[in-house]
Amino acid sequence: MEVKNKRDVPKIRFNIYRKKWKKKKFKDFTKLSQGLQIAISDRFTEDAETRHFYITNEFLNPNSRKIYYIESPSENVICTVDDILMTRTGNTGKVITNVSGAFHNNFFKVTYEKNDTAKLFLYYLLLSYDVQKEILIRAGNSTIPDLNHGDFYSIKTFIPIVEEQSAIGSLFRIVDDFLSSYKDNLANYQSFKATMLSKMFPKAGQTIPEIRLDGFEGEWENKTLSEVTNITMGQSPKSENYTDNPNDYILVQGNADIKDKRVVPRLWTTEVTKFAEIGDIILTVRAPVGDIGKTDYNVVIGRGVAAIKGNDFIFYTLEKMKMTGFWNKFSTGSTFESISSNDIKEAIIQIPTIEEQQAIGFYFSSLDQLITSYQEKITQLETLKKKLLQDMFI
CATH class of the missing domain: 3.90.220.20 (DNA methylase specificity domains)
Incomplete structure (x- = not known):
């Protein structure tokens, strides 16, 4: 392919074709x-x-x-x-x-x-x-x-002539076939992850998961979330202290500030109320309740979220709790869906040994990395397709 600048030929063209369109x-x-x-x-x-x-x-x-x-x-x-x-x-x-x-x-x-x-x-x-x-x-x-x-x-x-038309159509078909393949694989891995989240943690009333990694045995223990993590409830800064200056403190208020399980800076503040540190888990406590993400930044947290210091096992425990509707029993029937500090701190979770926690956390984080790689490939292909749709036609 080569890049053109004339108006009667596209910007990007197969170099074997020379006739004007x-x-x-x-x-x-x-x-x-x-x-x-x-x-x-x-x-x-x-x-x-x-x-x-x-x-x-x-x-x-x-x-x-x-x-x-x-x-x-x-x-x-x-x-x-x-x-x-x-x-x-x-x-x-x-x-x-x-x-x-x-x-x-x-x-x-x-x-x-x-x-x-x-x-x-x-x-x-x-x-x-x-x-x-x-x-x-x-x-x-x-x-x-x-x-x-x-x-x-x-x-x-x-x-263009029909031969060039066919070449262009075939190229886009290849791009779309790759996109379809990556999207199918992404959906399969996401479905597989959901299945494993349901099977690698004990079901209600049980103390042993249906599927377990090799080398681990024994019953899991019931603990409250506050027994195994440090929890900080958010407090919103005054609105007059909100800014759009990236040099100020990043403010996390709710799920609008979380994308693909990571905090994405959207709003800033000059006022520090409650703080979350790099690596903390952010949990939304107002509608929609139970969404989670990790922060790669030191951030100020508003009252729509809580910060939880916990390992990867805790992160995926919280993801499983969201998936199974754990928080619904606390917020159902209220005018405005939300959960309280006590709801979070007293939430009962099941915990294995620290070694098994680490193994489960590594398993799911590796699966997430694979899922992310497919999402990135899909984004790259969609960007390429958009570029070609703009530059391979006149």
């Missing part, structure tokens, strides 16, 4: 068809021979469990895995492919002449920085943005 409007090489709006009462939740999967905005939400089917839709609202769909209203400009079914009125199906246009190139062209910008401008900034046929067709872009 041709300026076109989308009406010159695509055709739109609009989907079908079916009332929820007329949809089905079970498949049948004459029914088609109904592609709605719910499909774009990875957490949605709603699946609908519709009866005998017309051919013009059916798409196959080779087609490209794009949202035209609401969350305008979302692009999907490799899905088959009947599509909702919120979608356009973007068809194209396959001899002149490579599918993957068109897919990523629609996702490119300049095209997305034009789509959003034309859709408007009303409460519900809406892109019509004419506005889409009028968007100008540049198109």
Whole structure:
């Protein structure tokens, strides 16, 4: 690849291609068809021979469990895995492919002449920085943005020869395949960690965990959190002493100051009330209760958090307590979800020998390092993809 500066070629280009890209409007090489709006009462939740999967905005939400089917839709609202769909209203400009079914009125199906246009190139062209910008401008900034046929067709872009299109599409597919693989591995390791957190600590009423590291035996002891840690409840500085000056003291107030289990500086203060030191565990005591993070800084803590001096075993004990809803019994039913100093100090946890604590802490911290490495790779690939979407198209 090489970097270009001319406007009729992209900034980043495969160096085997030399021909200029041709300026076109989308009406010159695509055709739109609009989907079908079916009332929820007329949809089905079970498949049948004459029914088609109904592609709605719910499909774009990875957490949605709603699946609908519709009866005998017309051919013009059916798409196959080779087609490209794009949202035209609401969350305008979302692009999907490799899905088959009947599509909702919120979608356009973007068809194209396959001899002149490579599918993957068109897919990523629609996702490119300049095209997305034009789509959003034309859709408007009303409460519900809406892109019509004419506005889409009028968007100008540049198109290379089909061989270069194929090369560009293949490159982005490789990046997306890597992203998908890393995301799958990340999800698997996160799920594995949750499973091990539930099995490597004793369940309620038991004194021995279901899964144990080699070389350890004996029952775990019940202790209050205050017996095995030092706990400092936060106290908020006066608001007039808040600053945005990084030379002042970092202020930690709640979960907004914690990301990926680490304190992230967001706000500062000139007033020292209560203090947490490097390596301390920060526990949120106000909604949402029980979130945790470690601090790599000396920080002032507000009343939304507590600081706990404890080892890695204590850190993962607290993570398991959050995962299993331990703190819910203290905050359920209150107007404002929170836990008190006494709730924390008198919380009963189970403790093995110090050697087993260290081994468990090392096990989970190693697992966290692996999870973090996948998160970092995903971030790097997403940054690369964003850069390529901006610089490999005109």
